[in-house]
Amino acid sequence: MRILILGPQGAGKGTQGQRLAEITGARHISTGDIVRAEIKSGSELGRKVKEYHDRGELVPDEIIVEMARPHLRDAGSWILDGFPRNEAQARALDEALEEMGVELDRAVALEAPDEHLVRRLSGRRQSRATGRIYHLEYDPPPPDDPGPFVQREDDTEEAIRRRLEIYHRETEPLKGYYAERGLLVSVDATRSIPEVTESILQALGEKG
Ligand code: AP5
Numbered sequence: 050m051r052i053l054i055l056g057p058q059g060a061g062k063g064t065q066g067q068r069l070a071e072i073t074g075a076r077h078i079s080t081g082d083i084v085r086a087e088i089k090s091g092s093e094l095g096r097k098v099k100e101y102h103d104r105g106e107l108v109p110d111e112i113i114v115e116m117a118r119p120h121l122r123d124a125g126s127w128i129l130d131g132f133p134r135n136e137a138q139a140r141a142l143d144e145a146l147e148e149m150g151v152e153l154d155r156a157v158a159l160e161a162p163d164e165h166l167v168r169r170l171s172g173r174r175q176s177r178a179t180g181r182i183y184h185l186e187y188d189p190p191p192p193d194d195p196g197p198f199v200q201r202e203d204d205t206e207e208a209i210r211r212r213l214e215i216y217h218r219e220t221e222p223l224k225g226y227y228a229e230r231g232l233l234v235s236v237d238a239t240r241s242i243p244e245v246t247e248s249i250l251q252a253l254g255e256k257g
């Protein structure tokens with residue numbers, strides 16, 4: 050299975066990506082996590098991408114495509130979260146898939162209005178020990194995750210606003226790109242975390 054998850058900031062791409070990976074055994078590939086791991090490594094590339102990441106801007110296409118490529122090659126079955134984000138990246142993904150001789154099965158669009166999302170992002174915490182995503186109110190960390198639970202550098206009001214603006218302008222039109230190819234399924238992402246997982250699995254099953 051090769052699917053990608055499209056959706057605005059806070060719609061639950063990472064949350065659902067992690068859950069779907071656990072259920073299906075496919076690998077969860079998040080380009081946001083790849084960028085943050087590079088920043089944490091302290092490399093020169095990490096220093097370069099940190100500026101874009103923390104401001105809520107997109108990392109330039111040629112850099113992110115190179116960072117994502119080895120992860121796509123590694124895994125037979127994956128759930129791609131946060132890539133592609135514009136048409137140039139979608140074309141780069143098509144080329145990479147063609148080179149590997151494999152196809153994309155579905156593009157899942159998580160739908161939620163902006164007002165919903167800001168609240169989710171302000172309560173988000175990520176475990177430094179396990180990488181799991183939580184929410185202080187909607188999905189609190191369990192006692193067996195040692196934490197610490199940290200807030201992301203780009204979860205400031207200004208960076209959230211910028212990310213949403215870029216999403217609507219550059220990423221949302223990709224729904225048309227995948228709908229034209231008959232690959233798009235849309236899911237209401239305003240419901241509870243397990244309900245959204247259930248709808249995605251149902252949508253994948255119905256179409257698959
Ligand atoms: P990335 O890490 O992908 O961030 P994003 O797109 O801004 O999305 P988020 O991670 O904020 O939201 P999410 O949809 O994953 O929500 P989550 O599951 O965490 O990218 C960050 C940056 O990296 C970019 O700005 C850019 O700089 C760079 N980058 C990455 N990919 C790139 C690319 N392709 N090109 C260029 N640059 C790139 O959930 C949010 C919160 O809500 C959590 O607290 C969660 O617990 C809670 N929650 C989730 N679902 C529910 C629910 N159903 N009900 C209640 N609460 C919920």
Ligand code: ZN
Pocket residue numbers: 062063064079081131
């Ligand atoms: Zn995410």
